[in-house]
Amino acid sequence: MSLLTHGGQSTFDELYQRYSKPLLNFFFRMLNGDREKAEDMLHDLFLKIIEKPESFDGNKRFNTWFYTLASNMIKNEYRSRQIKSQHITDTINLIQEYEFNSENLDHQLFENRLQTELNKLDPDTKTIFNLRFHEEMSVKQIAEIMDCPEGTIKSRLFYLTRQLAGKLAIYKPN
Amino acid sequence: MNDKDFEKIEQLLQTTEFSELSQAEKELVLAQISETDYSAMRELYVHVKSTNPEEIIPSPLLKSKLDKALRARKTAPAIVRIQMPLYQVAAVALLFLMVGVGINYTSKTPEKIVTNTIREVKYINRPVREVRYITIQAKYVQKLQPAGEAEPQVSTADSQIIYPEIVTETNPEVIRQQEIAMTNVQRVLNGQNGSSMGSDTVLQKMMVTLY
Numbered sequence: 001m002s003l004l005t006h007g008g009q010s011t012f013d014e015l016y017q018r019y020s021k022p023l024l025n026f027f028f029r030m031l032n033g034d035r036e037k038a039e040d041m042l043h044d045l046f047l048k049i050i051e052k053p054e055s056f057d058g059n060k061r062f063n064t065w066f067y068t069l070a071s072n073m074i075k076n077e078y079r080s081r082q083i084k085s086q087h088i089t090d091t092i093n094l095i096q097e098y099e100f101n102s103e104n105l106d107h108q109l110f111e112n113r114l115q116t117e118l119n120k121l122d123p124d125t126k127t128i129f130n131l132r133f134h135e136e137m138s139v140k141q142i143a144e145i146m147d148c149p150e151g152t153i154k155s156r157l158f159y160l161t162r163q164l165a166g167k168l169a170i171y172k173p174n
Numbered sequence: 175m176n177d178k179d180f181e182k183i184e185q186l187l188q189t190t191e192f193s194e195l196s197q198a199e200k201e202l203v204l205a206q207i208s209e210t211d212y213s214a215m216r217e218l219y220v221h222v223k224s225t226n227p228e229e230i231i232p233s234p235l236l237k238s239k240l241d242k243a244l245r246a247r248k249t250a251p252a253i254v255r256i257q258m259p260l261y262q263v264a265a266v267a268l269l270f271l272m273v274g275v276g277i278n279y280t281s282k283t284p285e286k287i288v289t290n291t292i293r294e295v296k297y298i299n300r301p302v303r304e305v306r307y308i309t310i311q312a313k314y315v316q317k318l319q320p321a322g323e324a325e326p327q328v329s330t331a332d333s334q335i336i337y338p339e340i341v342t343e344t345n346p347e348v349i350r351q352q353e354i355a356m357t358n359v360q361r362v363l364n365g366q367n368g369s370s371m372g373s374d375t376v377l378q379k380m381m382v383t384l385y
Contacts, residue, residue, distance in 0.1 A: 012244055020232045028230055039236055046240050050247055110221055133222045154180045161187075162207065165214035 016046065019066050022135065026067070029130050030074045032119065041073055064144045067135075071127045071145060078123045110168060117167050125160055132157055179206065187212070187219050 020042060027038035048055070048069065056065060118126055124146060131137045131145065139157070143150040183203060186195065192212050195203065203212050 009241070009244065012240070016237060016240065020237075021229070024232050025229050028228075033228075035230055038230070039233060042232060043236055043239060047243055050240065050244050107221075107225075111225060114218075114221070151177065154177060158180055158184075161215050161218060162211055165211065165218045168218060169210075169214045 012050070015049070015062070019062070020046070023066060023070055026070055026130060026135065027074070029134060030123075030126065031077070032115070037077075041070075041077070045069055045073060060144060064141055067131065067137075067145045068147075071123075074127060075123045113168055114164065117164055121160075125156060128153060128156055129160060183207075187216050188223070191216065 023045065024038055024042045027041045028035060031037050031041075045066070060068070118129060121129070128142055128146065131142050132139075137145075139150050139153050143153045146153065179202065183206060186199060186203065190199075192200070192203070192209055203209075207215070
């Protein structure tokens, strides 16, 4: 980050190459597949890094720090607009698209239902789910990002998994 | 549920069906959740793992925008890069404003008093009803006694020295006194019940009232 402070292009290129794709997909999943918005948020995140490299928390790893910024941005975005209603519309369209394909219909229905239930969650819980299941981060890393004790993350994760599983039981994709 | 149990159960959920669990593992699981819950949770883990979520790649335009911003930051002068919180800027501005207002109030501006003199000429049409005769004491004039002539007579009664023959241009004081006297006499003689200033433009002009 000190190199970036002095305007190192190569340093910035390295950071962008490592983190732009995973962060973009994180935003993409958290924003229900809104690619345009996901790219806007990725741009804003890296712009913040360019303009305020001194804001880097030296006690955290890069990975953790990036995702902390990203999750805070997501929380702000959720507060500012309604996302759930848009995803319900997308889900309906997806079901119609796969209506005559019975092989993956159950799978798609399961996936759609999962996304619907995830959209009902608060931003923190949804972030924990995505970081654990999609980003495959450890509980310790998630605790650092969310600024929560590990025990809290574990209990929330366990409760969330059980709750979602109960609601999706009828959509078993067998 | 303690941390170790959670980690163990989660590992089992990701890898093992309920029917394949050992007795000890089943006891561990059943102490926390039911078999139905275990099966449902297992389905969720399997589904998420098997699903390949759509992955997108950032557009090249995004990178070029960020490179431009990085170059702009490099070329900006150091003073422009100084960032202050907005409340600090507002506080400094308010402080300067208060100092300026305070200086303005304490400095005394001298009051400028402007007087305007208006001269108004009033013509007073007033008949003169009283004539006062004034006697002007003749001053001692320089004796211009021609050579060879007798010395003038001195009247001790009024201690005035009169030189009736010496009325020349060199004695302006005497001339003035006689003129005044003649003017008064003529005025009295010409006026019937006093003289009016109505036809006397000179006298009119002399009567000026200053306000």
